[in-house]
Amino acid sequence: MMKDKALEELFLAQKPHFSDNAEFMASLTKRLDAVEFIKQHQEAAIRRYKMLMVTAFVVGVISGAVAIGYVLSTPADVPLFTFHVQTGILLRLAEYSRIIAATGLSLLMTLGVISIISNVQDIRRMRNRIYAIN
Amino acid sequence: MTREVFIAHVEREQEALRGFLLALCCGKKDDADDLAQDALVKAYLSCVGYQDKGKFRSWLFKIAYNTFLNHKASLRCTESIDEARTLVSSTAADSSFEHQDLYLALRTLPPKERSAITLFYLNGYNIKEIATITETSEDAVKKQLSRGRDKLKEELKNEKLKS
Numbered sequence: 693m694m695k696d697k698a699l700e701e702l703f704l705a706q707k708p709h710f711s712d713n714a715e716f717m718a719s720l721t722k723r724l725d726a727v728e729f730i731k732q733h734q735e736a737a738i739r740r741y742k743m744l745m746v747t748a749f750v751v752g753v754i755s756g757a758v759a760i761g762y763v764l765s766t767p768a769d770v771p772l773f774t775f776h777v778q779t780g781i782l783l784r785l786a787e788y789s790r791i792i793a794a795t796g797l798s799l800l801m802t803l804g805v806i807s808i809i810s811n812v813q814d815i816r817r818m819r820n821r822i823y824a825i826n
Numbered sequence: 827m828t829r830e831v832f833i834a835h836v837e838r839e840q841e842a843l844r845g846f847l848l849a850l851c852c853g854k855k856d857d858a859d860d861l862a863q864d865a866l867v868k869a870y871l872s873c874v875g876y877q878d879k880g881k882f883r884s885w886l887f888k889i890a891y892n893t894f895l896n897h898k899a900s901l902r903c904t905e906s907i908d909e910a911r912t913l914v915s916s917t918a919a920d921s922s923f924e925h926q927d928l929y930l931a932l933r934t935l936p937p938k939e940r941s942a943i944t945l946f947y948l949n950g951y952n953i954k955e956i957a958t959i960t961e962t963s964e965d966a967v968k969k970q971l972s973r974g975r976d977k978l979k980e981e982l983k984n985e986k987l988k989s
Contacts, residue, residue: 720833
């Protein structure tokens with residue numbers, strides 16, 4: 693496509709020149725500093741959150757292991773729960789009642805620990821916000 | 827790309843970028859500078875994935891173009907030409923009325939035609955490069971340029987007759 697000479701000349705003649713380049717760069721540098729600060733803050737928050745998640749996971753696993761140990765240490769010939777019904781699947785459930793109870797227990801504990809940590813975090817965040825407002 | 831390298835690139839290209847956005851914003855220098863700053867911050871945040879192939883300016887213009895379109899979409903209202911006629915600002919670039927006619931005429935163009943015309947005539951990009959920057963086909967750019975040029979010439983003629 694050919695350029696329209698008149699338009700091209702008009703645009704070139706009216707090409708803007710800025711006298712405030714230094715101010716513009718100073719303002720940009722300030723913004724970039726702010727962006728860096730926020731980025732670092734976010735990265736630190738994510739790192740903290742990951743650490744908390746790992747902690748919760750480890751605590752959950754340990755608690756689960758303790759629960760399994762406890763369940764397995766009880767007399768093996770007595771099932772943990774029975775249904776008093778002679779149906780195939782319920783009998784099978786009663787047979788593996790220890791494993792089922794231990795798994796359920798450790799799952800519950802993991803979820804519980806995660807929920808406690810997230811609640812504590814929320815409370816801290818709220819407290820910080822309140823202090824910031826004050 | 828490190829921050830120092832990014833700033834060095836920006837120092838070299840900022841005038842072209844600001845000129846491009848000033849034309850897109852029809853002479854509103856404060857708006858243009860705000861958009862330029864936003865675009866540069868976005869560029870900085872995504873410059874980790876940028877591989878320098880000597881096309882920093884095109885890459886920057888692409889981000890600026892998208893920032894401008896987003897800004898336009900967020901305004902969700904078209905500014906009237908009458909409003910443009912009363913455009914008076916305290917800042918140097920738009921209070922010097924030497925650019926006023928061109929900016930008034932540019933204001934009558936839709937954002938995409940305005941961008942294509944500005945990139946073609948002010949920044950000297952060819953059709954292929956404009957298609958890359960605006961992420962459209964070359965045919966679409968040709969149409970935008972042709973339509974925009976006709977409208978712009980008509981509007982400039984009208985402005986001349988009025989003055």
